[in-house]
Amino acid sequence: GSAGVSVAGGATRVDAFSENELQNGEPDGIAILDTVSGTVVDALSYGGTMGNWPLGGITASAVATDLDDRGAESLCRMPNGQFTGSAMADFAACTTPSPGAANP
Numbered sequence: 793g794s795a796g797v798s799v800a801g802g803a804t805r806v807d808a809f810s811e812n813e814l815q816n817g818e819p820d821g822i823a824i825l826d827t828v829s830g831t832v833v834d835a836l837s838y839g840g841t842m843g844n845w846p847l848g849g850i851t852a853s854a855v856a857t858d859l860d861d862r863g864a865e866s867l868c869r870m871p872n873g874q875f876t877g878s879a880m881a882d883f884a885a886c887t888t889p890s891p892g893a894a895n896p
Contacts, residue, residue: 836879838867868895 819840824833866889869875873895874882886895 834875836867836883864889866890870895 819837821835821837823835825831826833865885865887867883868886868890869882870884870886876882
């Protein structure tokens with residue numbers, strides 16, 4: 793695992809996907825699910841809005857974050873750890889991907 797990243801007991805952490813496990817089309821999104829309670833902890837869509845999409849039997853609505861394809865970037869929470877419920881307020885394009893590290 794990544795240094796400095798902790799996961800609560802009973803949780804599953806996904807570190808990475810192989811390049812063929814994610815498609816590169818629009819829109820795309822990702823969600824963090826609590827499969828015990830059947831709730832979405834957090835969700836983010838990019839390249840357009842993904843509304844009411846099924847996730848393993850759970851339906852979630854995500855807000856849109858439209859970012860142009862600018863090369864080697866990643867989406868990061870800015871400021872680190874902020875959660876307002878609005879992806880437009882909580883996420884930004886970071887020019888240096890930093891998986892497992894705190895965001896600037």
